[in-house]
Amino acid sequence: MDAAAGNLTAVNATAAPGAGAASGPEELWQTLVRERAPLAALLLLFSAATVFGNGLVIVAVARERYLHTATNYFVTSLAVADCLVGLVVMPFSAAYEVANHAWFFGIDWCDAWRSLDVLASTASILNLCVISLDRYWAITDPFSYPARMTGRRAAALITAVWVCSGAISFPAIAWWRAVRPEHVPPYKCPFTENLSYLIFSSTISFYLPLFVMVFTYYRIYRAAVVQTRSLKLGTKQHTQLVITHSQVLRKD
Known part of the structure; x- marks a missing residue:
């Protein structure tokens, strides 16, 4: 941490007001957390709610045998991806x-962390895509589904x-x-700006599933x-048949 303390200028330039007096990474981090505690609590609450809600889905499908269907397996895979997030x-x-x-x-x-972010986000979107295909097959061809x-x-689809x-x-x-620059500034976590990768990953993980x-x-x-x-036509025809039959009975 002593070697890192000399690089705090780059961090202080983006730190919250009042953090400039920090003399080391630990002090800087404590100052940031203290000044932005409400934001930190709110974001962590979202994280806990995400894990709790999706965890309930996973436990429910795992424990209840009547939920062991293909559709619910896809939903569970989606819940695992969201839990990872x-x-x-x-x-x-x-x-x-x-x-x-x-x-x-x-x-x-x-x-x-960046890689896990891409993994979980892509898995979540692809699971939604598989769920849409599953519902499409079930509704358009219910007899062979x-x-x-x-x-x-x-x-196999989940794998x-x-x-x-x-x-x-x-x-x-x-x-x-x-492809990134040789030197990454201290206390920075850059994501790749390589255009080829961005086009490839966004096509596979967003645009193609969106189209499907x-x-x-x-x-x-x-x-x-x-x-x-x-259904409406069948109901109308059934109603007309009942009325006609009633009229015939009255004439008799």
């Missing part, structure tokens, strides 16, 4: 925000989601380090409209 990503993001974008945890954990969406196929998310996140650490979800939910909406019309 609440446990690992959000607390350090809160600390980063409270410290006015000063990073006190080292460059190695910075890269790992149980045979199509078996437990083994659901497990594909996490493998794809991991392939986008963890190997990218080497890429980030290769818009398509599937539009088709689900159209199928729901058709089924609603069919």
Whole structure:
């Protein structure tokens, strides 16, 4: 910490008012936390609520056998991804925000944290995409859906989601380090600005799932409209038949 104390000028430039008098990283951190304690408490509350809510989903599906369906497995996978966000990503993001974008945890954990952020966010979006596909298959082809969406196929889709998310996140650490400037300023946690990686990752983890979800939910909406019309038409025809039958009985 003594060597790091000489680099506090870069941190003090972004620190909250009153933090400039800090003489070391520990004092600076304590000052920032003290002055921005309400913000820190609010952000940590969001993190705890995220973990608690998604943890309840995981426990419920794990304990209740009647919830062991393909759809609920996808929901559980989504809850695991969101729990990872609440446990690992959000607390350090809160600390980063409270410290006015000063990073006190080292460059190695910075890269790992950024990678976990990409992993969990991508897994969350891809799980939403798989859920939309699952609902699309269930509604548009309800008779063959149980045979199509078996437990083994659901497990394969969940595995594909996490493998794809991991392939986008963890190997990218080497890429980030290769393309960024050689020297990272003290107490900074930069994210890569490499355009190729940003386009590739955003396409796989956002734009492609967005297109799939818009398509599937539009088709689900159209199928729901058709089924609603069919139900209304069937009800009207049934009502007309009942009235006609009643009139015939009265004439007799």
